[in-house]
Amino acid sequence: METPEEIKPNTSQATKIRVRLATEDLWQKFSAQNTEMVVTKNGRKMFPKLEYLIDGMEEETFYLLTIKMALVDNFRYKFQSGEWIRSGRADTGFEEKEVLHSDGPMVGAYWMRAPINFENVKITNNPADRNPKHLYLLSMHKFVPVLTIYKMPPKEDGIKFGQVDQRDQLAIRLPITEFIAVTAYQNQTITNLKIKHNPFAKGFRDGTAGPPKR
Amino acid sequence: METPEEIKPNTSQATKIRVRLATEDLWQKFSAQNTEMVVTKNGRKMFPKLEYLIDGMEEETFYLLTIKMALVDNFRYKFQSGEWIRSGRADTGFEEKEVLHSDGPMVGAYWMRAPINFENVKITNNPADRNPKHLYLLSMHKFVPVLTIYKMPPKEDGIKFGQVDQRDQLAIRLPITEFIAVTAYQNQTITNLKIKHNPFAKGFRDGTAGPPKR
């Protein structure tokens, strides 16, 4: 169980919330080699997936969950001689954008029942992409996913979208999920891990099927 | 352009909103034969899809969209001698449930730009189904989809989920989208229309591929 890195001023209830990754072992394998994530013009899924396990919420209170990507530092990176090194200051033009979890406002009991995944969220290097489920990232920069949990006020009559108090926000960034956005993998070890563990890359595994012929 | 059937007490802005179906011609073909929709234990997609075209929203105001299914009347139905007839009173135990559009709160300009579809919403006959994107329906009963548009107050600092005034809700039910929930198709004409127009049923079309062998 990891401790959240960033906790905003908060009510006593919200600070009891704890978050960990559903596939922490897998993330650890990537993290140890410096995780890379491919960004494309049309949007690319992330692998490993962002799947969080949550506990400590109030069973009957409504919460909203969002995900965003934050720049880890102000540098550009490049892969040289087998390692990632800094290469000047970060490009300009990056703005954080938040994507609401598509399940909408749900009670704590719901969020805690099963892993919460954001696999419908894709990352892109196309600044003109207006898809609300796509996050624009800068290639060759380092990012960290930020899960934010908003506690809703008690529901009233009608639809339940009360105002969210700033103090009832909890932002969680797990260092193990940091990654560098790339348009093509740089580190062959990362490529091998992707092929080994991502079911969609099964066609590139040795012993399962031959490499693609051309 | 159809006129909304049901307009709740409303601000002047909200009443300017107009909604029509993106695939109205297709819905018309089904509606003329009494549309049937299959419900399953694990959830089934609807076909034709619920795809709405919207105009008349304020470009920069935020709106939330939801979908729900309403019982059209208090009867149970059965298909006898080639037609749907009433067969006693409706079963008990149906409760309307609302599903938020997964894009979350978006400005009017966004909702009006392209057809709004709810194809991630599935219908089921399993009362124990707790999936927030699944709607529990009673088989052999008649339903109508209800699109509800919630106008949000001007955004403040922080996250933008202000309270929604009851007067700023607009509920739209298009009679052409009424359907009877079934566990197996009753009317062969409906089956033929599904096979002809649903891409996933291509395997059952004559002249494209033979019927499945067993």
Place this chain on the structure above:
DNA sequence: ATCTTTCCCACCTAGGTGTGAACC
């Protein structure tokens, strides 16, 4: 008997992989 539901199936759509060459 009759009506309704469930299950597995062949067949299909939709779209997620890294590759390697081309492009810039």
Place this chain on the structure above:
DNA sequence: ATGGTTCACACCTAGGTGGGAAAG
């Protein structure tokens, strides 16, 4: 020349169809 990006591609996962037999 170098470094980063784009594209079509073969190969795969995932899952949406109604049919038909069986079950309830």
